[in-house]
Amino acid sequence: xxxxxxxxxxxxxxxxxxxxxxxxxxxxxxxxxxxxxxxxxxxxxxxxxxxxxxxxxxxxxxxxxxxxxxxxxxxxxxxxxxxxxxxxxxxxxxxxxxxxxxxxxxxxxxxxxxxxxxxxxxxxxx
Numbered sequence: 001x002x003x004x005x006x007x008x009x010x011x012x013x014x015x016x017x018x019x020x021x022x023x024x025x026x027x028x029x030x031x032x033x034x035x036x037x038x039x040x041x042x043x044x045x046x047x048x049x050x051x052x053x054x055x056x057x058x059x060x061x062x063x064x065x066x067x068x069x070x071x072x073x074x075x076x077x078x079x080x081x082x083x084x085x086x087x088x089x090x091x092x093x094x095x096x097x098x099x100x101x102x103x104x105x106x107x108x109x110x111x112x113x114x115x116x117x118x119x120x121x122x123x124x125x126x
Contacts (some may be wrong), residue, residue, distance in 0.1 A: 004083050006101045011088040013099065018111075020093040026102040033110045034096035035059055041118045056114050063110065 019034040053059040093099045096111035
């Protein structure tokens with residue numbers, strides 16, 4: 001792999017959250033992981049036993065991985081050993097994502113979010 005130097009005059013990132021990465025420089029491997037349970041309630045009722053990821057199979061199931069079944073050939077011609085950028089403006093890097101200025105050999109990013117909406121039902125209305 002041909003190494004190139006990244007030159008950025010200005011970079012502004014407002015927010016980096018939930019296991020995300022803002023990285024300046026090169027890396028070999030990046031594996032950000034974000035798990036979240038988002039509960040939206042009509043009434044503020046808290047039961048005390050909430051927030052256990054293991055209650056939801058989506059957090060323990062194995063993620064399918066794509067398989068490449070045909071050979072891939074890549075030809076590159078880099079006229080310059082520099083990647084030059086004037087300005088980068090990022091509003092948010094969130095939920096296990098990566099914003100990197102540089103190169104990475106391998107990125108395996110995972111984000112699992114369980115959204116729950118709880119509505120109050122009046123038993124007299126049923």
